[in-house]
Amino acid sequence: MTSFITLIVLFGLLFQVYYCDDSERDCPSLKDADSLSQTQLLQRLTHECRYDRLERPITHNDKGERLPVDVSVRAYVYFMQNLEAHDLQFKIHALLQLRFVDPRLVFKEVAPKRKQPILGETTLRDSLWVPHIFLANERDSSILGTAEKDILTSISPDGTVIISTRIQATLYCWMNLKKFPFDSQHCNTVIESWMYNTTELVLHWEKNSPIAFDPEMHLTEYMMVSFWQNESTINANMSDLRHGAFAGNYSSLSFTVHLTREVGFYLMDYFLPSMMIVAISWVSFWLQADQSAPRIMLGTSTMLTFITLASSQGKTLPKVSYIKVSEIWFLGCTGFIFGSLVEFAFVNTIWRRKKNVELKKINSKYILKSTLTPRLARKDMGLQKSRSCSSLDNNSSTQPSYNNYLTVHNIPVITTNNEDEFPKQPNGHFKIDLEAGDSSNNLSIADSSRSEQNLTYNWTTMTPQEISIWIDRRARFVFPLAFIVFNALFWTFVYVL
Numbered sequence: 459m460t461s462f463i464t465l466i467v468l469f470g471l472l473f474q475v476y477y478c479d480d481s482e483r484d485c486p487s488l489k490d491a492d493s494l495s496q497t498q499l500l501q502r503l504t505h506e507c508r509y510d511r512l513e514r515p516i517t518h519n520d521k522g523e524r525l526p527v528d529v530s531v532r533a534y535v536y537f538m539q540n541l542e543a544h545d546l547q548f549k550i551h552a553l554l555q556l557r558f559v560d561p562r563l564v565f566k567e568v569a570p571k572r573k574q575p576i577l578g579e580t581t582l583r584d585s586l587w588v589p590h591i592f593l594a595n596e597r598d599s600s601i602l603g604t605a606e607k608d609i610l611t612s613i614s615p616d617g618t619v620i621i622s623t624r625i626q627a628t629l630y631c632w633m634n635l636k637k638f639p640f641d642s643q644h645c646n647t648v649i650e651s652w653m654y655n656t657t658e659l660v661l662h663w664e665k666n667s668p669i670a671f672d673p674e675m676h677l678t679e680y681m682m683v684s685f686w687q688n689e690s691t692i693n694a695n696m697s698d699l700r701h702g703a704f705a706g707n708y709s710s711l712s713f714t715v716h717l718t719r720e721v722g723f724y725l726m727d728y729f730l731p732s733m734m735i736v737a738i739s740w741v742s743f744w745l746q747a748d749q750s751a752p753r754i755m756l757g758t759s760t761m762l763t764f765i766t767l768a769s770s771q772g773k774t775l776p777k778v779s780y781i782k783v784s785e786i787w788f789l790g791c792t793g794f795i796f797g798s799l800v801e802f803a804f805v806n807t808i809w810r811r812k813k814n815v816e817l818k819k820i821n822s823k824y825i826l827k828s829t830l831t832p833r834l835a836r837k838d839m840g841l842q843k844s845r846s847c848s849s850l851d852n853n854s855s856t857q858p859s860y861n862n863y864l865t866v867h868n869i870p871v872i873t874t875n876n877e878d879e880f881p882k883q884p885n886g887h888f889k890i891d892l893e894a895g896d897s898s899n900n901l902s903i904a905d906s907s908r909s910e911q912n913l914t915y916n917w918t919t920m921t922p923q924e925i926s927i928w929i930d931r932r933a934r935f936v937f938p939l940a941f942i943v944f945n946a947l948f949w950t951f952v953y954v955l
Contacts, residue, residue: 566615633715655706
């Protein structure tokens with residue numbers, strides 16, 4: 459009987475020891491945590507009996523209300539690639555740091571002697587709850603280096619968790635190219651909570667140096683003027699799949715960089731060459747109007763060269779619907795080159811005319827009017843050809859021979875109202891006497907039929923070749939002056955307006 463009782467006692471002790479060990483095995487104790495290694499302490503802190511990595515940290519206020527997790531964010535940018543205008547994107551390499559407090563990971567009470575944080579890499583991060591965030595304006599992103607090397611996780615004795623990740627991301631930047639290449643751009647990097655809305659998680663920038671840039675970072679085409687950060691809330695509805703089709707308000711962070719384009723490359727490779735091409739097209743004005751081959755060759759070659767220059771610059775830009783400043787410049791220069799071609803066609807057409815042109819005065823108004831409008835004969839306009847006083851007695855007048863010289867006939871203008879004032883001559887004409895010293899003498903010219911009484915004007919005869927040369931000479935000054943005015947207006951708009 460005694461032996462039987464002894465067996466029962468032994469069996470109970472074994473049963474108690476078995477279940478105690480099983481309980482200890484299911485939820486390991488945190489006693490003597492100071493003597494545990496870093497891995498052992500982490501395993502006990504994150505054991506499933508104490509820690510659920512699928513559930514966010516839970517904290518309460520004084521009223522017992524559940525509070526959202528505050529996640530502080532810091533970004534350190536050490537590389538930024540130039541904006542790619544044709545794709546409206548840019549690339550950055552940055553260190554993204556997230557900091558939050560998880561009360562379940564506090565070990566300062568169970569291990570008071572352990573002052574250093576627990577450090578680890580991807581394995582440590584995978585065993586913890588981490589906030590799910592994403593870059594809202596990314597095209598693609600990835601972790602730099604290897605997954606083990608470029609993720610650093612730190613757990614402080616007070617439960618503060620810091621996760622640092624080196625990432626590279628290609629981000630969209632909706633550029634405004636109206637003033638290209640004198641434009642400035644504002645490019646954003648937007649960080650948003652993806653899974654948790656503002657009732658569960660709130661993002662904040664760190665109070666001290668939330669955004670930092672590597673002092674050795676340099677951009678070739680742009681210069682960074684300034685940057686700033688912002689905190690906001692994004693409202694998502696059921697039609698917005700960006701947040702997994704969950705409606706609500708989501709916390710969002712962003713930092714913006716203000717970049718201005720360096721124009722030195724464009725001045726040397728586009729603007730100065732285009733000015734030289736336009737100036738070369740003016741050489742045509744120094745060639746005679748009948749030299750068709752060299753003037754046509756010069757005009758077409760400058761036009762084709764300029765079109766090639768403009769198209770090479772346009773290949774680097776997206777096809778936008780609005781007009782850019784660079785397009786205004788190229789259109790203006792194209793207009794000047796085209797104008798030199800039109801001027802050659804105009805003077806060449808005049809050069810090949812056969813008849814001389816009679817002008818009232820030698821100025822731009824009458825010369826252009828005589829070349830642009832059909833010329834009426836002066837006898838059709840009721841005007842007689844001017845002649846000297848000695849030729850008035852001769853009834854027959856001969857047409858002057860063709861020459862390349864300017865012929866001017868200047869006589870005083872004389873009018874009269876009564877033919878009886880002059881004695882009639884045998885040939886049917888009237889004798890005319892000029893009163894000396896009178897600057898407003900009156901003269902009446904009447905033929906035998908007395909059918910017309912007309913006023914006499916001063917007329918100048920110019921050959922078509924003289925008119926062509928006159929127009930070329932004026933073009934040598936008008937085109938450069940107009941181009942200077944165009945440049946003044948263009949650069950005023952670029953740098954002042």
